[in-house]
Amino acid sequence: MKLAGHPFQVNKEGHLVIGGLDTVGLAKKYGTPLYVYDVSIIRENCRAFVNTFKELGVSAQVAYASKAFSSIAILQVMKQEGLSIDVVSEGELYTALKADFPTEKIHLHGNNKSIDELTLAIENNIGCIVIDNFYEIELLNRLLDEHDKNMNVLLRVTPGIQSKTHQYIMTGNEDSKFGFNLANGQAEKAFTQLDNHDRIHFKGLHCHIGSQIFETDSFTKAAEILFDELAKWHSVYNYTPEVLNFGGGFGIRYTKEDSPLPLAQYVDELVLTVKKHISHLQFPMPEIWIEPGRSIVGNAGITLYTIGSTKEIPGVRNYIAVDGGMTDNLRPALYQAKYEGVIANRADQPNTTEVSVAGKCCESGDMLIWDLPLPEVNNGDILAVFSTGAYGYSMANNYNRFSKAAVVFVENGQDKLIIKRETYDDIIRNDLSYE
Ligand SMILES: Cc1ncc(COP(=O)(O)O)c(C=O)c1O
Ligand SMILES: N[C@@H](CCCC[NH3+])C(=O)O
Numbered sequence: 001m002k003l004a005g006h007p008f009q010v011n012k013e014g015h016l017v018i019g020g021l022d023t024v025g026l027a028k029k030y031g032t033p034l035y036v037y038d039v040s041i042i043r044e045n046c047r048a049f050v051n052t053f054k055e056l057g058v059s060a061q062v063a064y065a066s067k068a069f070s071s072i073a074i075l076q077v078m079k080q081e082g083l084s085i086d087v088v089s090e091g092e093l094y095t096a097l098k099a100d101f102p103t104e105k106i107h108l109h110g111n112n113k114s115i116d117e118l119t120l121a122i123e124n125n126i127g128c129i130v131i132d133n134f135y136e137i138e139l140l141n142r143l144l145d146e147h148d149k150n151m152n153v154l155l156r157v158t159p160g161i162q163s164k165t166h167q168y169i170m171t172g173n174e175d176s177k178f179g180f181n182l183a184n185g186q187a188e189k190a191f192t193q194l195d196n197h198d199r200i201h202f203k204g205l206h207c208h209i210g211s212q213i214f215e216t217d218s219f220t221k222a223a224e225i226l227f228d229e230l231a232k233w234h235s236v237y238n239y240t241p242e243v244l245n246f247g248g249g250f251g252i253r254y255t256k257e258d259s260p261l262p263l264a265q266y267v268d269e270l271v272l273t274v275k276k277h278i279s280h281l282q283f284p285m286p287e288i289w290i291e292p293g294r295s296i297v298g299n300a301g302i303t304l305y306t307i308g309s310t311k312e313i314p315g316v317r318n319y320i321a322v323d324g325g326m327t328d329n330l331r332p333a334l335y336q337a338k339y340e341g342v343i344a345n346r347a348d349q350p351n352t353t354e355v356s357v358a359g360k361c362c363e364s365g366d367m368l369i370w371d372l373p374l375p376e377v378n379n380g381d382i383l384a385v386f387s388t389g390a391y392g393y394s395m396a397n398n399y400n401r402f403s404k405a406a407v408v409f410v411e412n413g414q415d416k417l418i419i420k421r422e423t424y425d426d427i428i429r430n431d432l433s434y435e
Contacts, residue, residue, distance in 0.1 A: 014348035019410030033324030039411035041300035068293030073418035075099035208247025301389020325359010
């Protein structure tokens, strides 16, 4: 039986099934909390982007935003699917190098790239650096001179768009820590500065307007603003871009309140908008790059927890507590993000009660889900929370010295541990004595 609203099944025993495997069995085998990914969904999402560009005959790079979930195994899947990746730190770049990711398909982001980060990128001849600020232009140029190397770059610009999303995950608005402002001329100033730097090969513009966006208007508007600027640069400097990167941000379903668009629709509309503008301006067709993170891994991942204590406050609320919380999923505490969940060992039973799911950190704000409809809950039940595949493990932390949960991939009815559960020795491995 298919589970309503989610890409998962329920088996004869009434257990939730992911990728052909019983989640109750997975929880028993690996312990909880446990992140489980259905790799076939990840591949489907990758292909929705890649194939749409192919069908439209548009030269493109789909760069997985590895901040959504970075590990050797997931980057190997991205490599198998022919994607590029974006990294925003030396740690993410290091992981990509360890995954043997083709370096020419790695793009480096960051609003404060360090000398070490830039050096690692330069030494490994990565495909592109997305320049974010004036300081970086000079720093990159000096490092390229020192290493006797050249580098492709994009300029990250902020088109001044208030995308319809949580304030903390808006990035394309004017008052943003990221990128060069288009409206006040800073982007143009950066563009002209690049001209003086022979080692920097300027390929085009990048913008990312925010995350968890459910409509295409904001992207179309951003493209329009970019083309207004490019029209000016064309007439003044005779410049045409080789690449336009529109970032990521395509929304996914966390709860029934979310209605995501088919992934292909974002690509269709972006390509349509670009084609309209280039035909008007008589530019050659640029390569189109995008950077989806959440929409590739988000709905492929779930988290399994074991339910422990419960607390009834008559007339107020019923709490159930799980063996994880804000340490494995920071999003509810950080963005008031909402999730859905089911009792994985009784996923076929009707909901008869409403509970609020608490984490086990010493923090009142450590609540995973408020007012979740569930069947009667027993101690020892397994709670499955959906759509935790993006920014779950990658934002996990060791608050209260909880160890980070394990991650399992399932595909074709097989399960494989791809990140081990941290041990307490892992937790204290950098602690030094003061005796
Ligand atoms: C520059 C950039 N690219 C891509 C992404 C990926 O966004 P999402 O995971 O929403 O697709 C982000 C995060 O918001 C970002 O800042
Ligand atoms: N970490 C955020 C989004 C990423 C923002 C990156 N620019 C989330 O969980 O939604």
